[in-house]
Amino acid sequence: MATQPATITVKASDALLIIDLQNDFLPGGALGIPSSYQVIEPINRYTQYFERSQATIILSRDWHPEEHCSFIQQNGPWPPHCIQNTQGAQISADFAWPTQAWLVSKATSVEKDAYSAFDGTELSVQMKHCGIKRLFICGLATDYCVLQSTLDALANGFECYLLTDGIDAVNVNEHDGQQAIEKMCAHGATPIQWQTLAPLA
Ligand code: VGL
Numbered sequence: 001m002a003t004q005p006a007t008i009t010v011k012a013s014d015a016l017l018i019i020d021l022q023n024d025f026l027p028g029g030a031l032g033i034p035s036s037y038q039v040i041e042p043i044n045r046y047t048q049y050f051e052r053s054q055a056t057i058i059l060s061r062d063w064h065p066e067e068h069c070s071f072i073q074q075n076g077p078w079p080p081h082c083i084q085n086t087q088g089a090q091i092s093a094d095f096a097w098p099t100q101a102w103l104v105s106k107a108t109s110v111e112k113d114a115y116s117a118f119d120g121t122e123l124s125v126q127m128k129h130c131g132i133k134r135l136f137i138c139g140l141a142t143d144y145c146v147l148q149s150t151l152d153a154l155a156n157g158f159e160c161y162l163l164t165d166g167i168d169a170v171n172v173n174e175h176d177g178q179q180a181i182e183k184m185c186a187h188g189a190t191p192i193q194w195q196t197l198a199p200l201a
């Protein structure tokens with residue numbers, strides 16, 4: 001695993017990517033991760049910090065049509081979840097929205113699943129257009145959408161920081177989340193936590 005950097009000062013050319021903070025991945029949701037509610041408070045803190053630093057804030061959402069190919073009924077791996085315009089697909093009501101944010105919907109067509117926020121979206125092009133160089137990543141789930149989004153971000157040339165106190169894993173197998181973190185770091189992501197960010201004036 002990469003060593004932790006000294007403090008990091010967030011700049012206007014940085015972006016915070018909050019992955020799939022949706023009701024269906026939270027306790028009580030169709031694919032609810034029992035421990036996932038704990039990420040909301042740190043993510044709210046990061047959101048406020050990045051907003052105050054004038055960085056870009058990006059939210060992705062899993063946004064499936066009914067009868068999506070990833071659903072068990074269509075021989076996919078998952079129970080129906082994050083169906084467009086349903087309560088389960090809504091971003092948590094406990095998320096403290098910043099004044100401005102980008103919203104990226106993914107896995108929106110029936111016949112194709114996409115775990116990555118870069119898969120089938122314009123996100124990479126839009127980030128490059130805006131001069132974004134560094135991406136700070138948090139959200140759900142570590143072993144699926146956080147993993148694939150981070151690998152794609154690295155492949156697209158973005159410098160990636162994984163906010164390890166703002167992620168949680170489905171853990172179909174016990175160590176999936178830990179293995180996903182190791183994989184992201186092996187590909188060049190740097191794991192950091194709240195304490196790594198320089199205090200704001
Ligand atoms: C996700 C499983 C199925 C995720 C999305 O957001 O990590 N996981 N669809």
Ligand code: ZN
Binds near residue numbers: 081107
């Ligand atoms: Zn999904």
